[in-house]
Amino acid sequence: MKKDYSKLWTLFKSMFVLSACTFGGGFVIVSLMKKRYVEELKWMEEDEMLDVTAITQSAPGPLPVNASVIIGYRIAGVAGSLTAILGTILPPMVIISVISLFYEQFRTNPYIATALQVMRAGVAAVIFDVVINLAGNVVKTGRILYMTMMVVAFVSAYLLDVSAMIIIFVCLGIGLIDLYYNLKKNRAENPSVSNMPKSKNIKSKHVK
Numbered sequence: 001m002k003k004d005y006s007k008l009w010t011l012f013k014s015m016f017v018l019s020a021c022t023f024g025g026g027f028v029i030v031s032l033m034k035k036r037y038v039e040e041l042k043w044m045e046e047d048e049m050l051d052v053t054a055i056t057q058s059a060p061g062p063l064p065v066n067a068s069v070i071i072g073y074r075i076a077g078v079a080g081s082l083t084a085i086l087g088t089i090l091p092p093m094v095i096i097s098v099i100s101l102f103y104e105q106f107r108t109n110p111y112i113a114t115a116l117q118v119m120r121a122g123v124a125a126v127i128f129d130v131v132i133n134l135a136g137n138v139v140k141t142g143r144i145l146y147m148t149m150m151v152v153a154f155v156s157a158y159l160l161d162v163s164a165m166i167i168i169f170v171c172l173g174i175g176l177i178d179l180y181y182n183l184k185k186n187r188a189e190n191p192s193v194s195n196m197p198k199s200k201n202i203k204s205k206h207v208k
Helices: 002-021 026-040 046-058 063-101 103-108 110-140 144-158 164-189 193-207
Strands: none
Touching (some): 046 110, 046 164, 063 103, 144 164
């Protein structure tokens, strides 16, 4: 149990620090989550983090909170989800509450306005890094379908001004169709695979 509490504390502390020090939206914090949980703590695989990114973008709600739910559950179950959510929502809740009390002073302060303008450059760089990493992971799959979908989705969103929700649902539909045909193809090529667990069970009974 002590080890579990230690993991929960590390999860809460990591989410709290990331949420408190991250500016620029969900894409930025997801990139930092990847560095923390994949590269530093080794709690997740890079492919898992890519799946988490896709799910959090497709699901309704704030992207950081969605990501914390999945990552927390993956690491420590329901308790991990609750811990991760708490660590994610506390910093912005406190910061926004304080800012709301002094909103007029923040809005008219030239130093704060300049600082926010400068921060945008850093945010743009981090988001660009996220895009490069995600695109690289798609290319690594070697699937022409996925790479084509990525290019078409970019053109549709950037040049044709197609709604992001439409793009997500279309890609989801294509992915489900591709999964169906892959499963059908695997069953046709290996018709005996579905019978293997049953034969193993029978063999184990005879051994007993």
